[in-house]
């Protein structure tokens with residue numbers, strides 16, 4: 387029988403949940419779901435000084451918001467817990483003790499100064515930065531008498547060994563143990579380091595596949611050496627391509643490496659980010675870009691992941707987010723937009739009529755890219771806009787032309803019946819404009835109503851805006867012209 391699929395992410399709570407980790411989480415999740423397996427969230431908090439509960443919460447919240455739900459986690463528990471490394475120290479200690487007793491690991495008694503001096507020499511001689519330790523053959527009992535001085539625990543790496551593994555994405559990868567040296571696995575018997583703790587956890591949690599970022603490729607041979615020494619079964623490996631900016635440089639904070647919660651606050655929808663991240667290094671093998679969670683769960687495969695860097699293109703994310711905004715019911719979109727509107731519009735204005743709010747949001751739904759844009763886009767419906775008089779000028783119109791244009795609009799609007807549709811409004815205006823340059827009437831009018839260079843057409847706006855408000859705005863515009 388095939389082993390059940392069990393995959394994991396193991397983020398360190400030393401910073402917020404970034405796109406890179408979220409993408410790794412997503413790929414693990416999709417892979418687990420495709421095969422009916424478990425996706426496990428483990429917190430790597432052995433670095434107590436840098437770990438922070440607030441970041442742990444950020445990781446939980448970010449994944450929950452994205453809908454990447456773990457089957458086993460610190461919050462949810464599970465058969466193989468605890469799921470925080472800080473709560474697993476006893477387990478690591480047991481295995482460290484075993485490696486030390488077997489002579490597969492040893493205490494290195496070098497001081498930090500000695501080690502950094504050695505590193506400098508190796509660098510100067512252009513030699514591989516591998517530390518082959520003089521203490522590797524010191525009997526454990528002797529070393530234990532000297533533990534008062536500075537020490538770490540290292541793995542006794544075999545000389546001249548090829549370490550080979552098959553990466554599902556990259557094919558066979560081979561490493562030379564001579565370039566690795568005796569690597570450290572713990573600061574002390576109860577302070578394990580990453581490469582050691584991860585091996586113990588993956589084995590104890592029966593992880594079937596390790597799917598993680600490319601930056602961990604060089605850790606894999608170390609972890610494989612430990613697995614052999616401990617008699618553990620090896621998992622499958624898939625190292626995901628780096629995420630690059632559009633200029634192919636590594637993603638920087640400015641270009642998208644911000645935290646998932648920042649994307650939420652910016653007004654991206656979780657389903658859009660989910661879809662977008664799934665395409666960071668993977669594609670369905672055809673032109674489709676909008677794929678639902680269900681489609682992604684069914685179609686995802688590690689074999690289709692690319693080796694080369696995945697380009698993070700924020701313009702594409704904006705486009706995709708717009709597509710998902712379009713899929714929302716207006717009612718849901720109103721609810722999603724409210725927090726952004728509340729930031730800049732007084733509640734009594736905002737909630738004056740829910741019908742009005744719905745129509746305003748519906749008006750913007752076809753062009754909105756991010757929820758955070760909504761306030762700035764529709765603010766003019768709720769308050770008199772500020773703008774420069776010059777904005778009222780269409781092409782080479784004189785002040786007198788503008789005043790005349792506004793007066794014409796005023797006259798047409800005054801004759802409107804109390805409820806009127808945008809088609810009727812358009813008809814009324816076009817009757818007046820005839821074959822002439824439409825901008826002469828419509829530009830000054832649109833600016834008077836919105837104070838903006840770009841907005842929906844004045845017909846769409848006038849359908850929603852109360853007639854008196856529209857007339858007052860035109861009066862204000864006229865005053866600006868003569869002032």
Ligand code: GLU
Pocket residue numbers: 395396397398407430584597598599602
């Ligand atoms: N803490 C590591 C990371 O988030 C875990 C790497 C691993 O998956 O082995 O990059």
